[in-house]
Amino acid sequence: MPDGLTLNKITAQRGISIGEAARRVADLGWTPSYVQEANTFPTDYKIKKVPRDPMKQVLRSYFPMQEEKDNRVYGALDAALRGDMFRNVEPRWIEWMKLFLAIIPFPEISAARSMAMVGRLAPGEELRTGFTMQMVDEFRHSTIQMNLKKWYMENYIDPAGFDITEAAFGKCYATTIGRQFAEGFLTGDAITAANVYLTVVAETAFTNTLFVAMPSEAARNGDYALPTVFLSVQSDESRHIGNGHSMLMSILQDPDNHKLLERDLKYAFWQNHAIVDAAIGTFIEYGTTNRDKKKESYAELWHRWIYEDYYRTYMLPLEKYGIKIHHDDVAHAWDRIVKSNYVHKTAQFFAVGWPVNFWRIEAQTEKDFEWFEHKYPGWYAEFGNFWKWYDKLSHKGSKPILFAEEVGYVYPYRCWSCMVPALIREEFCVGEVDGKLYTYCSEECRWTHTTAFAAEYEGRPTPAMGRFSGRREWETCYDGWNLADCIQDLGFVRSDGKTLIPQPHLRFDDREMWTLDDVRPYTLGSPLEALRKMTPEAREKAIADYRAGFTINAIN
Amino acid sequence: MSATQETVDSVKSGAAGAAKFVDWDSRKFNYFEPKGRKASHYEDVTVDVQPDPKRYLLQDWIISFADGTPTYAENWTQALASDWHRYRSVDQEWEKTHYQRQSTIVGMLQNVINNGRRSGAPTRFDPAWVKILQDHLGAYKHAEFGLGTATMQAQRYGFTQMVNNAILTNSSYKLRFAQDLTLYLSEIGLDIEKFDIDAGKRHWLDDPVWQGTREAVEAIMGATDYLEQYFAVNIVFEPLVGELFRSGFIMRVAAAQNDFITPAVVSAAEGDYERNLANAVELMHMLATDEKHGAHNQKLFGTWLSHHGALANKAAANLQPIWSLPRVKVAQYTDAVAQAHNRLRAIGSEVGIDVRGVIGS
Numbered sequence: 001m002p003d004g005l006t007l008n009k010i011t012a013q014r015g016i017s018i019g020e021a022a023r024r025v026a027d028l029g030w031t032p033s034y035v036q037e038a039n040t041f042p043t044d045y046k047i048k049k050v051p052r053d054p055m056k057q058v059l060r061s062y063f064p065m066q067e068e069k070d071n072r073v074y075g076a077l078d079a080a081l082r083g084d085m086f087r088n089v090e091p092r093w094i095e096w097m098k099l100f101l102a103i104i105p106f107p108e109i110s111a112a113r114s115m116a117m118v119g120r121l122a123p124g125e126e127l128r129t130g131f132t133m134q135m136v137d138e139f140r141h142s143t144i145q146m147n148l149k150k151w152y153m154e155n156y157i158d159p160a161g162f163d164i165t166e167a168a169f170g171k172c173y174a175t176t177i178g179r180q181f182a183e184g185f186l187t188g189d190a191i192t193a194a195n196v197y198l199t200v201v202a203e204t205a206f207t208n209t210l211f212v213a214m215p216s217e218a219a220r221n222g223d224y225a226l227p228t229v230f231l232s233v234q235s236d237e238s239r240h241i242g243n244g245h246s247m248l249m250s251i252l253q254d255p256d257n258h259k260l261l262e263r264d265l266k267y268a269f270w271q272n273h274a275i276v277d278a279a280i281g282t283f284i285e286y287g288t289t290n291r292d293k294k295k296e297s298y299a300e301l302w303h304r305w306i307y308e309d310y311y312r313t314y315m316l317p318l319e320k321y322g323i324k325i326h327h328d329d330v331a332h333a334w335d336r337i338v339k340s341n342y343v344h345k346t347a348q349f350f351a352v353g354w355p356v357n358f359w360r361i362e363a364q365t366e367k368d369f370e371w372f373e374h375k376y377p378g379w380y381a382e383f384g385n386f387w388k389w390y391d392k393l394s395h396k397g398s399k400p401i402l403f404a405e406e407v408g409y410v411y412p413y414r415c416w417s418c419m420v421p422a423l424i425r426e427e428f429c430v431g432e433v434d435g436k437l438y439t440y441c442s443e444e445c446r447w448t449h450t451t452a453f454a455a456e457y458e459g460r461p462t463p464a465m466g467r468f469s470g471r472r473e474w475e476t477c478y479d480g481w482n483l484a485d486c487i488q489d490l491g492f493v494r495s496d497g498k499t500l501i502p503q504p505h506l507r508f509d510d511r512e513m514w515t516l517d518d519v520r521p522y523t524l525g526s527p528l529e530a531l532r533k534m535t536p537e538a539r540e541k542a543i544a545d546y547r548a549g550f551t552i553n554a555i556n
Numbered sequence: 557m558s559a560t561q562e563t564v565d566s567v568k569s570g571a572a573g574a575a576k577f578v579d580w581d582s583r584k585f586n587y588f589e590p591k592g593r594k595a596s597h598y599e600d601v602t603v604d605v606q607p608d609p610k611r612y613l614l615q616d617w618i619i620s621f622a623d624g625t626p627t628y629a630e631n632w633t634q635a636l637a638s639d640w641h642r643y644r645s646v647d648q649e650w651e652k653t654h655y656q657r658q659s660t661i662v663g664m665l666q667n668v669i670n671n672g673r674r675s676g677a678p679t680r681f682d683p684a685w686v687k688i689l690q691d692h693l694g695a696y697k698h699a700e701f702g703l704g705t706a707t708m709q710a711q712r713y714g715f716t717q718m719v720n721n722a723i724l725t726n727s728s729y730k731l732r733f734a735q736d737l738t739l740y741l742s743e744i745g746l747d748i749e750k751f752d753i754d755a756g757k758r759h760w761l762d763d764p765v766w767q768g769t770r771e772a773v774e775a776i777m778g779a780t781d782y783l784e785q786y787f788a789v790n791i792v793f794e795p796l797v798g799e800l801f802r803s804g805f806i807m808r809v810a811a812a813q814n815d816f817i818t819p820a821v822v823s824a825a826e827g828d829y830e831r832n833l834a835n836a837v838e839l840m841h842m843l844a845t846d847e848k849h850g851a852h853n854q855k856l857f858g859t860w861l862s863h864h865g866a867l868a869n870k871a872a873a874n875l876q877p878i879w880s881l882p883r884v885k886v887a888q889y890t891d892a893v894a895q896a897h898n899r900l901r902a903i904g905s906e907v908g909i910d911v912r913g914v915i916g917s
């Protein structure tokens with residue numbers, strides 16, 4: 001063939017450019033004149049119908065591109081089985097996937113639903129097209145993750161916990177955190193929820209930790225399936241981030257929106273920190289058996305992705321539009337991770353609560369201690385004894401660590417805003433809304449409940465803003481319950497009617513596995529209800545004591 | 557003790573069956589009742605992902621709208637169900653099947669269009685037909701888009717994952733088809749001299765022939781009951797207007813105008829509709845025969861049917877002049893309408909509702 005002559009050139013015919021195609025597709029919309037679209041999901045923001053410049057794509061190229069991605073995912077799952085992946089996988093890691101994958105499909109589909117809310121508000125049809133594709137993407141994410149979970153259930157040594165996954169999601173004290181995350185995407189002010197909380201903060205700032213850091217750690221634990229699925233999921237995020245940014249830019253243009261935007265950026269950033277860092281930090285640091293000192297810790301990843309990439313290059317530039325950025329909160333979140341051991345305290349809390357989990361948590365051991373101390377100096381002094389106790393009390397017939405007074409752990413109050421307990425004791429605080437007492441993990445979370453989720457903000461009515469509702473403190477649901485009855489009510493019992501689904505170890509042997517009888521003598525209580533019942537003096541003292549913290553006793 | 561220790565330490569594998577203990581073989585999601593003997597893949601990846609306080613949502617919804625409405629509320633439709641969770645979509649769509657199908661369709665269309673254009677087919681279309689495509693298929697694409705955005709809105713409100721995902725894929729199909737038509741017309745417009753790509757929208761907005769259709773579509777877009785939207789799209793508008801135009805006109809007439817490409821493009825939408833219709837009928841049938849609420853739902857569907865049916869009838873009547881535009885006349889408007897009415901009767905009997913009020917008996 002002569003130089004420069006290819007089959008492509010011979011057969012090529014005049015086509016329309018992608019820009020032209022996107023413009024034509026955008027022209028499908030019109031302003032109704034017979035019947036107006038109802039404003040069913042209201043917002044307090046004013047949205048100027050100024051078209052921005054969103055990503056250009058049409059469904060004709062979108063569907064084949066996505067199918068191609070899918071082919072790679074399903075091909076890789078097949079290959080993983082052929083390669084006997086599960087023979088070498090680390091159970092410590094897969095156990096945490098019972099929690100992670102119980103949570104994540106609901107936030108994903110919630111993101112799809114929330115596209116309905118921003119779809120109608122979109123300034124310009126090109127952006128609405130972007131939201132359409134995001135809707136289908138999120139449907140993809142939700143069901144592809146359910147598929148992965150099913151696959152683990154079918155192939156992993158202990159399927160218990162995977163087999164009850166969506167039921168567990170609705171009931172567990174840990175998944176409540178994920179439900180707060182998801183409901184935040186689709187309830188209340190449409191822009192607050194679907195634009196700021198979901199896209200501008202969760203997707204733009206935090207999906208790297210979810211969908212990039214998690215896969216790396218999975219691979220270090222012999223799990224090649226999760227990376228395949230989640231990197232494929234993450235490859236859709238840049239479009240979503242683009243959608244969110246376009247919307248944000250159109251909101252920014254109206255100075256009337258600035259106060260609301262400052263409120264929402266503050267709320268969304270803080271709550272994403274509280275929720276995502278707690279959960280993903282724990283999976284990555286405690287779900288792994290890899291203790292390579294050269295790999296980045298969660299704190300190091302956070303600094304790179306959240307501090308450098310998000311705070312410095314995405315948030316700070318918003319200042320030039322006159323938006324006040326909550327620098328203090330970013331610094332505070334960072335301090336909580338590196339100085340206050342937020343992630344480690346979360347892992348400790350999950351471990352203490354093991355009998356009401358639906359996955360296994362094994363003890364951290366000497367091999368792990370060294371890495372933690374290297375990455376988080378001072379770790380051993382604060383957590384070393386705890387994990388030794390945990391190991392000791394992991395044997396069937398021991399007292400559950402939660403009830404073993406000799407350990408010295410004090411069960412935490414639940415934060416009414418982020419649903420993570422008040423683990424950094426000195427930051428614990430209380431507040432009142434409509435004459436009722438509530439507990440919080442931090443000042444920021446108190447502000448979220450008392451000031452942000454309210455009928456007015458800084459003197460301005462905010463009729464579209466959502467409210468916190470439901471039985472938000474999980475512990476209230478089982479206040480005064482016997483622990484065995486509670487576990488039975490949760491459905492976290494295996495099919496023999498007595499062996500627990502959760503176990504404080506990875507010993508896959510009936511003789512080692514705890515049953516309802518082993519946990520029967522203990523009673524659960526709600527810290528919040530107890531605090532509410534106290535006299536003001538007793539309460540003040542209880543708060544002061546709690547803030548003073550606790551010490552884990554030495555173990556011999 | 558040492559015996560235990562040995563057994564325990566010998567489990568070096570994380571693979572299924574590496575050790576036997578309680579539930580080592582519990583390898584099915586066990587929290588929902590499958591529709592058939594065993595759960596389908598679709599059910600496994602769909603059921604209960606959207607939680608419900610009546611099932612497993614222990615703490616109830618934890619955020620509400622300002623008026624106290626929770627994240628999902630049953631009263632977002634006037635229809636009532638004893639158990640919304642019983643519904644399963646007929647097409648069993650989840651992401652893998654959805655992308656495969658959508659991708660196959662766009663691939664097929666691009667082949668047909670590219671090959672047709674390469675052979676110069678659009679230049680041989682009958683000139684009167686070209687103008688029909690330009691003005692009227694060009695107008696109709698906006699109707700499809702309107703139904704796509706209405707269902708995009710509706711998929712936020714359903715009370716289960718199964719309901720919402722069926723509506724979501726419906727939206728995805730409609731929006732794809734609206735874009736298919738848009739890009740198809742733009743591409744043949746490159747080959748046909750003086751093809752006015754903007755004419756379709758002008759006809760959609762101003763041509764009296766299309767105003768009934770636009771009103772019917774806007775009424776669906778503007779409905780605040782999500783199930784009314786889903787009902788109006790699939791049970792009413794599609795048979796009486798959508799299919800009438802697609803099957804009863806384009807598909808029947810095109811070949812005689814020397815056009816074999818357009819029917820291929822439009823046939824994709826007919827295939828989409830078969831699936832969306834099956835899904836919608838299944839849901840409406842479940843509601844119409846609900847032990848407790850069947851009578852209430854039938855009455856409600858009757859209201860929706862007469863409201864949207866009247867608009868659809870008007871739309872169809874307005875479209876009549878289009879049938880006399882082609883130079884080679886091979887289809888009668890009255891035949892097409894009769895077929896549409898037959899279709900609606902069949903749908904009505906499957907759902908279990910009386911459609912005589914809209915189309916006579």
Ligand SMILES: [Fe+2]
Nearest residue numbers: 108111138141
């Ligand atoms: Fe997603």
Ligand SMILES: [Fe+2]
Nearest residue numbers: 111203237240
């Ligand atoms: Fe996303």
Ligand SMILES: [Zn+2]
Nearest residue numbers: 415418441445
């Ligand atoms: Zn908090």
